[in-house]
Amino acid sequence: MANNKVSEKAADEIIRRVSNENINTKNEAYNIKRLVSKEFSIPLINDSELYRKSKLRVFSRKxxxxxxxxxxxxxxxxxxxxxxxxxxxxxxxxxxxxxxxxxxxxxxxxxxxxxxxxxxxxxxxxxxxxxxxxxxxxxxxxxxxxxxxxxxxxxxxxxxxxxxxxxxxxxxxxxxxxxxxxxxxxxxxxxxxxxxxxxxxxxxxIITRLLELGATRVELGVQSVHDKILKNSKRGHTVRDIVKATKLLKNAGFKINYHLMTNMPGSNAKKDFESFRKVFSNENFKPDMVKIYPTLLIKGTELHNLYDNGEWVPYSLKETVGLISRIKRIIPKYVRVMRIQRDIPSFKIVQDLKNSNLRQLVNEEMKHKDWKCSCIRCREAGRNKGDFSKAAIKTMKYNASNGVEYFIEYSDNNNVLFGFARLRMMKNFMFIRELHVYGEQAIIGEEGSIQHRGIGKKLMLKAEELAEKLGLKKIKVISGVGVREYYRKLGYSRDWFYMSKNI
Ligand code: SF4
Ligand SMILES: [Zn+2]
Structure with a gap:
């Protein structure tokens, strides 16, 4: 009986977190299940049980x-x-x-x-x-x-x-x-x-090799944009390396995801916030996506010695939640926050960030303060209920890494995002660094609820129109190997490791 009560409580907690966070993939729901089951020290609860209680589709077996x-x-x-x-x-x-x-x-x-x-x-x-x-x-x-x-x-x-x-x-x-x-x-x-x-x-x-492998996105371990802080952590690279890598990758059409840390030795919450502000406002950086990782204290690391000697102090959970909420508030709309906190099992973490679902706590804090995160993830259709009939194309232009970028989005009047294209203007051509349409994954050849409704095509047409207006003669796409066929249907053909079309 007692056990049943614990399971019931755990199930309620899982359902609460999954609905609060608008979780809609089985993978993310599984992570929450794993976390909560560990917190309650019970075996993993069945999806069918959770579906019976909540009728949430993410737990459905269908x-x-x-x-x-x-x-x-x-x-x-x-x-x-x-x-x-x-x-x-x-x-x-x-x-x-x-x-x-x-x-x-x-x-x-x-x-x-x-x-x-x-x-x-x-x-x-x-x-x-x-x-x-x-x-x-x-x-x-x-x-x-x-x-x-x-x-x-x-x-x-x-x-x-x-x-x-x-x-x-x-x-x-x-x-x-x-x-x-x-x-x-x-x-x-x-x-x-x-x-x-x-x-x-x-x-x-290395860039040529990445293209040969078929890579389309690079996750860069940036961590900080201050040399002193990088040095304190023995990163072995400088801010100059970050600036150079970012530019080389963008000029080759790659999408860039920065891993950025808070609470690194020698930093503090104020410096961290300024560092993030710099990443999003200084033209040398401006990544397409970020993963925000608070420094985690793990046994067996050199950081643990610094901690033992009193040379490094972890932020409290409250400080971390406050800091990340402030950071999320300044994220540009063309950036996607991919992840908050590393996927390290809580029993490996020493400080009070263990057993916490940081993303959820940050969302709750932001809701409480009436703050909004405008990042791509927080606006995606599928996570949000959008009004497709009110959707329209909006274009944003910004400077980054000695070049000009365009972010073309297809969103409704509440900014719910159905799809977007990420463009970089090159000397003689326009690069399409990313094209993404949100919603249910459509099996190739079939029609999904949002995907394959022609949004991708609309965004591509807009990109071509823009390129033409700017006097460019060609559009080039960095394409996943399995998407080449899609671009062929739009009139593109192989161009070294890219797909391109003359306009
Ligand atoms: S954090 Fe670890 S994996 Fe990453 S660069 Fe440093 S030593 Fe290598
Ligand atoms: Zn967001």
Whole structure:
């Protein structure tokens, strides 16, 4: 009886968090289930039980499609040292037999270890999981995780990515190139490929390699935009490296996701806030997406020694929530806050950020203060109820990394976002760095509730119109291998590693 009561309470808590946060993907709901079950020390509660109580669709067993539009498949690389040494807060690494930066207990790290870091088997297992959840991962976003991927041997990088494509194709190919060609028409297409790396690991040669791998987005471990703070944490790179990498990547059409930290040694909440303000207002930075990571105190790290010696003090939970709420308030509308707090199991965290669902606490704080976050994620249709009949195209222009960017969005009168295109004006052509349509993931060839309703086409036409007006002769797109076919239908053709069209 007592146990039942605990389970009931835990179920109510899960439902409360899932509805408060507008969670609509099974993955995110699963993370909340995991967190709450741990807090209540009970086994994971069944989705069917939660569905019976809440009638929330995210717990439904009926075949559903991914509401975020793409199915994320994270693949973990094998443990390897970072080229510069080790940052003071970094958990894991070769000496712990875990991928650098992971404790080994994160879901992706556990899966990696289980499959001996074999990319083919990791991807196959994720595809299988999606089918078990009643989803068809027809549009897969591959995310390659663990340490500094671009510093691994080139053969390792190529084979790793080829294995990912082979798994999506359900067939082994002879080379990376042939695996990519096969994927253009495969059932599970790679619509985007993300690689994590450091700002000092980006140069022209690495950029060409990234394009050859089929990468479309780079996650840069920026952490801070102050040299002194970077040095305190033994980051081994400078602000100049960040500025240079950002510019090189944007000029090659990549989407950029900055990892940014708060509470690094030598910083304080005021400095952190100013640092974020600089990231969003200084033209040298202006990333497309951010992950906000409060510094976590984990046993076995050098940071723990600093903490023991009184040289570093963690912010309280209240301070962290207040700071991140203030940061979210100044996020430009073309930036997406991808994540708040790392996915490190709470039992590994020493300070009072454990057992907390930070994103939810920040949302509650903002609601209380009547503040709004205008980032892409907070405005997405699927998370918000939008009025499609009131949707229209709006264009925003801004300067970044010695160039001009355009953010074209398709949104309704309440700014609920149905789709957007991210453009960069180059000397002779217009780059489309990102095209995204929100809503249910449509199986390729079928019509989804929002996707495939011609929004993508509308945004592309607007981009072409703009390019023409600016006197440019060509449009170039950085396209996931599995999206090339979509662009062909719009009159684009292969142009080195891109797709392009003369206008
Ligand atoms: S760069 Fe990242 S993975 Fe490498 S040591 Fe630093 S925190 Fe760890
Ligand atoms: Zn937001």
């Amino acid at each position: 075949p559903s499609r991914s509401l975020s539009g793409v199915s994320v498949i994270a693949v973990m690389t094998s443990p390897a040292k970072c080229p510069h040494g080790k940052c003071v807060f970094c958990p894991g690494g070769v000496e712990f037999m875990t991928p650098q930066s992971y404790t080994g207990e994160e879901p992706a790290a556990l899966r990696g270890r289980m499959f001996k870091y074999d990319a083919f088997r990791q991807v196959r297992s994720r595809i299988k999981q999606y089918y078990i959840l009643g989803q068809t991962p027809s549009k897969a976003e591959l995310i390659i995780m663990g340490g500094t991927f671009t510093n691994r041997a080139w053969n390792y990088q190529k084979n790793f990515v080829k294995d990912c494509f082979d798994a999506l194709n359900g067939k082994r190919s002879r080379s990376l190139k042939s695996a990519q060609l096969l994927n253009e028409h495969a059932k599970h297409r790679c619509v985007g490929l993300t690689v994590e790396t450091r700002p000092d690991e980006i140069n022209d040669k």
